[in-house]
Amino acid sequence: MIKLENISKVYRTKEIETLALDNINFEVREGEFVSVMGPSGCGKSTLLNIIGLLDEPDKGKLNLNNLEILSYEDKKTARMRNQLVGFIFQSFHLIKELNVYDNVELPLIYRKTPQAERKKRVMEALEKVGLVNRMQHYPSQLSGGQCQRAAIARAVAGDPKIILADEPTGNLDSIIGHEVVGILADLNSKGTTIVMVTHDEMIAKSTHRIVRLFDGRLVG
Amino acid sequence: MLKNYFKIFIKVASQNKLFTFLSLFGISLTIMFVMIFSMTISKITTGSGPEKNLKKIVFCQRVSVHETHNGKKVGGFSISGCGRSLCEDHLKNVKNANIISMYSGPQPWEFIFNGKYQSKLQNQTDAEYWNLYDYKFLQGRPYNKEEVTKSSNLAVITRSLKELLFGSDENVLGKTVRYTSMNLVVTGVVEDPPKTAQNAMGDLYFPYTLIKNNDPTEEYLGGFIIAFKANSSKQFGPIRNEAQEMVARLDAADTLHSVFLSGPYSQVEKMMVGYGDPEEYSVGTSLFKYLMYALAFLLLPAINLMALNFARIHERGEEIAVRKSFGAASRVLRGQFLFENILMTLTGGVIGIILSYLVVAFLGNSLTLRVNFMGSVPLSFSFNYLVFIAALISCLIFGLLSGYLPAIRLSRMKPAVYLKGGEL
Ligand SMILES: Nc1ncnc2c1ncn2[C@@H]1O[C@H](COP(=O)(O)OP(=O)(O)O)[C@@H](O)[C@H]1O
Ligand SMILES: [Mg+2]
Numbered sequence: 001m002i003k004l005e006n007i008s009k010v011y012r013t014k015e016i017e018t019l020a021l022d023n024i025n026f027e028v029r030e031g032e033f034v035s036v037m038g039p040s041g042c043g044k045s046t047l048l049n050i051i052g053l054l055d056e057p058d059k060g061k062l063n064l065n066n067l068e069i070l071s072y073e074d075k076k077t078a079r080m081r082n083q084l085v086g087f088i089f090q091s092f093h094l095i096k097e098l099n100v101y102d103n104v105e106l107p108l109i110y111r112k113t114p115q116a117e118r119k120k121r122v123m124e125a126l127e128k129v130g131l132v133n134r135m136q137h138y139p140s141q142l143s144g145g146q147c148q149r150a151a152i153a154r155a156v157a158g159d160p161k162i163i164l165a166d167e168p169t170g171n172l173d174s175i176i177g178h179e180v181v182g183i184l185a186d187l188n189s190k191g192t193t194i195v196m197v198t199h200d201e202m203i204a205k206s207t208h209r210i211v212r213l214f215d216g217r218l219v220g
Numbered sequence: 221m222l223k224n225y226f227k228i229f230i231k232v233a234s235q236n237k238l239f240t241f242l243s244l245f246g247i248s249l250t251i252m253f254v255m256i257f258s259m260t261i262s263k264i265t266t267g268s269g270p271e272k273n274l275k276k277i278v279f280c281q282r283v284s285v286h287e288t289h290n291g292k293k294v295g296g297f298s299i300s301g302c303g304r305s306l307c308e309d310h311l312k313n314v315k316n317a318n319i320i321s322m323y324s325g326p327q328p329w330e331f332i333f334n335g336k337y338q339s340k341l342q343n344q345t346d347a348e349y350w351n352l353y354d355y356k357f358l359q360g361r362p363y364n365k366e367e368v369t370k371s372s373n374l375a376v377i378t379r380s381l382k383e384l385l386f387g388s389d390e391n392v393l394g395k396t397v398r399y400t401s402m403n404l405v406v407t408g409v410v411e412d413p414p415k416t417a418q419n420a421m422g423d424l425y426f427p428y429t430l431i432k433n434n435d436p437t438e439e440y441l442g443g444f445i446i447a448f449k450a451n452s453s454k455q456f457g458p459i460r461n462e463a464q465e466m467v468a469r470l471d472a473a474d475t476l477h478s479v480f481l482s483g484p485y486s487q488v489e490k491m492m493v494g495y496g497d498p499e500e501y502s503v504g505t506s507l508f509k510y511l512m513y514a515l516a517f518l519l520l521p522a523i524n525l526m527a528l529n530f531a532r533i534h535e536r537g538e539e540i541a542v543r544k545s546f547g548a549a550s551r552v553l554r555g556q557f558l559f560e561n562i563l564m565t566l567t568g569g570v571i572g573i574i575l576s577y578l579v580v581a582f583l584g585n586s587l588t589l590r591v592n593f594m595g596s597v598p599l600s601f602s603f604n605y606l607v608f609i610a611a612l613i614s615c616l617i618f619g620l621l622s623g624y625l626p627a628i629r630l631s632r633m634k635p636a637v638y639l640k641g642g643e644l
Contacts (some may be wrong), residue, residue, distance in 0.1 A: 082547020
């Protein structure tokens, strides 16, 4: 489902060059639930951004859903992000001007799904995360756990094959955090491939496999 | 999708009130000026009061004469209105016009009455003048062709001049008005033309033949305007050709002078060309000049709004990054931003239109727009659809000018920078 070959990424600022990813080889099979662990600044987010086509590697090959990414033309990557990937972030990144319903609808809007179909899918996604009764609320009116559930609903509304979650429990207390991971595990059991960055060993152990990063390299 | 953008627009606009105010302020004021200006100009060029046929009339009001020697221009050069002989013996014979009238146009007339200084306008006309323009006669009649030919001491006055000179007297026909050393007998009283009329102007009207001091040696130059009324504006071309051919023949026959006639021009053209050197100011160059002014006028607030847009692009960074993550292509984001920006400028436009009506309604009579050296007109209403189109197009140009470059910058932002999942 996801295959990285010799992927490297360098960030250049005026003063320094940071080698964020150093020759990464990494594969995730369809239906896997993989945890990525490592100290802060080791390149975990960069890895997820590259898998999700939000960033371009400097070297190496990326293969998603049996399709090699040869060019990063804007229209093409936008379409792939829209149809193949669902993102979940530590700080939720819900659009604060839109209510829960409109936030969840976002991927469907960029797919030009017809209105009736959109409504059906949004409601299904909200049911999955148990947020139907909050759909008219704005992000500022929700707790952290509710925000993250809304963000998960948005990530799954378009029914993507891959979910990329960057520390989805980082801003949540442990009970709520486990609840959120439970929802992800549930989605995974129905076939969604998930790559999740986490600092929590317990949570990581509950997934199929743990990948460890250190200074931009894969270890162990 | 548009509903989604609309919600964002409303939220963003209401969250950052200072920015919204600054954006709307510039646009609204500009649109207000565009509206007031075009409404007033539209009122003048459509014709009001006696000028109800204005759209079918063309005018000549400028002639220039160069002295020539062996076909080359030398020394002396004068510009003036049309000469009496040029009008009477030549231009009055233009075949393509229905009505041709020559008149001096409004001239200052200052006098002391009952110990008080008065400043009025007098207009020396032919008899055709009263057919060209539709004055409303309250009493009496206009002077006719025969009376003009005989230089009869007759006058038509306006209601306000009648009230000034004769107070509450009802019937003033047959009474006399003193103009310089002449006693003119009133044959008619007309309703005052509105201030927005730019051709049918004056308080006192009398036969132009009463003024004898026209220099008989000046064949071409003088103080007259000659107006041609056609069946429709389609005749303007033929009328112009005929008039120009007449002047070309005069020019060819005269070895000592080179003569140039400006026009005939429609009201709009006449206002653009103005009273400058007729050979220098053509409709084309004037139109270009005014378009440049208009563009500069619109450009300033557009640049201002663009700067404001640039300054706060980063505020939208997170939203843009999220939209990109979920599949928005750059082109779609540019569209969204332009849409929002045009909504903003249209809102400003609507406010500007409302402001322009308020200004005209409450201050219209005390504020005037200067249209030429003779007169200023009060700011006026006009429900001409062209005026709305002018405002609307201004808003669109605004929205596009001020939104396009910021939209490009915004759509190129790197989402990863705004989506620091790991660190807070
Ligand atoms: N946009 C950027 N510009 C410059 N350096 C960056 C940028 N993004 C990340 N980095 C650097 O790359 C390295 C990896 O960052 P990141 O992938 O965010 O780490 P993690 O998510 O594991 O904490 C860090 O040293 C970070 O400072
Ligand atoms: Mg990170």
